[in-house]
Amino acid sequence: MNALAILGGTGAQGMGLALRLAAAGEAIVIGSRSLERAQDAAAKVRAAVPQADVEGRENLDAAAQASRILLVLPVDGLDAFLDQAAAHLADKLVIDAMVPLMVKKRVAELVAVAGAPSVSELVQLRAAAARVVCAFKNVPSDALQDLSRTLASDVLLCSDDDAARAEVAVLVEHIPGLRPVDAGPLRLAHYVEGLTALLVTMNIRHKALTSIAIVGLERSA
């Protein structure tokens, strides 16, 4: 099977991406630390998207089975996860959509990640054989989760693996309203994560649900 496992998939961002990707026809495995919560989340996706091909599993089990893995884990559990799961990520497409944010006094800022300048680089360092792509970091969860809402956002893709980035670009294109944009090597992921801090701060200040569009591009990724 060529299912896409969404690890940490029961949170807002994971559910949003599961809904949109299931609606786009992808076979999805929602991963969670709890099998029960994973299965509940899968049932919710099926209720919203009747044609969905979706099941729930424990994170490690989902990672072991799937050939493509989307990471939306809580950042504070990432280190422990990578200790256990690195072998399951080897040679696989690993899409990192995590942003280590902290909101304090209505301002969002990045939390430093121990061991790397960005979450994406940490994943690549700890799972050296994984084909890591930074993606979906700037698309608001609340917009993803509301299927009645038309998306309008560019998805910045950073990777050191051109084939992996191209694969994710196709995945992004399957979701109506999202456009993939090649944004360079993985070491620029730090700036993509910082952009999310700006967007979340703007959401708070403007009571909005913001995302970004790159103006002036003729071509996408």
Place this chain on the structure above:
Amino acid sequence: MNALAILGGTGAQGMGLALRLAAAGEAIVIGSRSLERAQDAAAKVRAAVPQADVEGRENLDAAAQASRILLVLPVDGLDAFLDQAAAHLADKLVIDAMVPLMVKKRVAELVAVAGAPSVSELVQLRAAAARVVCAFKNVPSDALQDLSRTLASDVLLCSDDDAARAEVAVLVEHIPGLRPVDAGPLRLAHYVEGLTALLVTMNIRHKALTSIAIVGLERSA
């Protein structure tokens, strides 16, 4: 006089902003280390914008005279400039549009600034009484300089001084095609600078001239 001094204004970014702001009816003083180059640049602005109210002066002289100051100095000369000029910035509106970029192997990255996490914060630290606003960091110089080109870009404004930010928002609104967006306190300027590294990298990869639009905002700054 309420002129706007553009320090380091003979470079691409300074000339672009001088042209657009002069066309919008602002009285401009272009500053340079060389009086002659400043006057040459002023003559170029007058040639392109016949109604321009523009003159050239040495940087420190321009800073001393003007009540509003826009900084587009080369970052490697910033420290020396702040040593000499801090007193001229006190109590004035100081718009920082500088980004410390380095391009290597077709990838743009930020250069660390000694003493602060961002250029904007360095200016505020070294000129504590200045009313510093981070602005214009994501608008491409080449687009600014070509007056036949229609701009379409959001200008992210970071500041700890709400009145100063509002003043800059009005200035931005006077330039057709630019929209000011309140993007939070000055400590988020680091992310705005990082965004420029992403945009410049995309320009190289896509042979484009990119800027950003914030999608999902109902209101501007």
